[in-house]
Amino acid sequence: MSESKGEPPKKRFPLTLDSITGKAGRNRAATSAHTYSTQTATQNASRHLPRAISAVPASSSNSPSASTSLPGSASAPVMASRTMNSPLVSESVRKSMVKRIEQQGVKDKVVLAAMESVPRHFFLEPGLASQAYIDASLPIGYHQTISQPYIVARMIEVLRANSRGPLNRVLEIGTGCGYQAAVLAQVAQEVYSIERIKPLHELARTNLRPLRIANLRLHYGDGMLGFPQVAPFDGIILAAAGMQVPQDLLDQMSVGGSLVAPIGNRNQVLQLIRRTAENEWMSENLEHCHFVPLKSGTLG
Numbered sequence: 001m002s003e004s005k006g007e008p009p010k011k012r013f014p015l016t017l018d019s020i021t022g023k024a025g026r027n028r029a030a031t032s033a034h035t036y037s038t039q040t041a042t043q044n045a046s047r048h049l050p051r052a053i054s055a056v057p058a059s060s061s062n063s064p065s066a067s068t069s070l071p072g073s074a075s076a077p078v079m080a081s082r083t084m085n086s087p088l089v090s091e092s093v094r095k096s097m098v099k100r101i102e103q104q105g106v107k108d109k110v111v112l113a114a115m116e117s118v119p120r121h122f123f124l125e126p127g128l129a130s131q132a133y134i135d136a137s138l139p140i141g142y143h144q145t146i147s148q149p150y151i152v153a154r155m156i157e158v159l160r161a162n163s164r165g166p167l168n169r170v171l172e173i174g175t176g177c178g179y180q181a182a183v184l185a186q187v188a189q190e191v192y193s194i195e196r197i198k199p200l201h202e203l204a205r206t207n208l209r210p211l212r213i214a215n216l217r218l219h220y221g222d223g224m225l226g227f228p229q230v231a232p233f234d235g236i237i238l239a240a241a242g243m244q245v246p247q248d249l250l251d252q253m254s255v256g257g258s259l260v261a262p263i264g265n266r267n268q269v270l271q272l273i274r275r276t277a278e279n280e281w282m283s284e285n286l287e288h289c290h291f292v293p294l295k296s297g298t299l300g
């Protein structure tokens with residue numbers, strides 16, 4: 001992937017690709033910040049203990065009426081039909097995957113523990129399950145992919161490190177197969193995830209059912225509009241790349257909250273946006289990345 005160079009000009013939101021020209025490189029710390037005022041947000045990273053997936057109670061009272069909640073009465077994980085059918089084997093390869101993610105620069109132990117607890121092979125079709133723990137994005141159908149494990153961990157790490165308080169309510173745009181949503185649910189109190197392609201929304205429900213994650217709600221719709229019924233959010237993650245972050249999403253951030261999004265077309269950069277006051281957002285370019293495109297509307 002090529003690097004873009006030059007100092008970023010200061011701009012008001014919405015940001016476009018023009019404004020994203022800071023030096024960036026994978027696994028490199030932020031080198032440029034779009035500053036909209038001298039005020040900075042306090043950076044108290046929340047430090048939740050991740051909950052074990054199997055220990056999550058199977059009910060929640062916080063489901064918005066428009067969302068599709070995960071059934072609470074699902075059975076225990078069934079792995080027999082999967083290629084990686086030994087829990088011990090999957091656990092050890094998952095540990096290796098987490099070690100690699102750590103070597104790539106992710107330091108947050110809570111995030112690493114969350115990555116270790118979610119069986120990524122549950123989110124892939126049986127033919128690809130044996131590749132579940134390599135550090136790559138993989139196809140999930142409908143021209144979409146499950147994100148690379150490193151970038152999943154990195155985005156959540158950035159979100160945690162830049163939230164003023166604990167991550168109570170988090171929104172993900174682009175559920176896809178549901179993997180990142182499951183990881184997010186280990187570190188946040190409530191997670192809402194929106195998918196615009198109905199069969200993928202349904203696939204995610206199927207994938208997630210055996211994991212019985214009670215604090216995760218899936219919603220079929222256009223994530224570019226956000227989820228006003230349950231806003232504001234302490235954290236927002238976009239799992240698909242647009243040329244700018246939609247204003248609706250900026251408006252649905254809580255003050256002190258943060259948003260991580262890939263921005264761009266071919267040459268994408270991971271951008272962190274913090275809402276530092278009611279009418280003030282600050283953005284920073286982190287590193288190059290590669291995501292499927294953010295699209296408006298829904299596909300039934």
Ligand code: SAH
Pocket residue numbers: 144145146147148173174175176177178179180181194195196197200221222223224239240292293294295296297
């Ligand atoms: N979160 C996934 C990655 C999914 S790929 C993971 O765990 O690996 C990105 C997803 O974003 C695709 O499924 C795509 O359909 C979805 N997407 C793109 N634009 C969207 C939008 N406006 N609203 C909701 N989902 C969107």
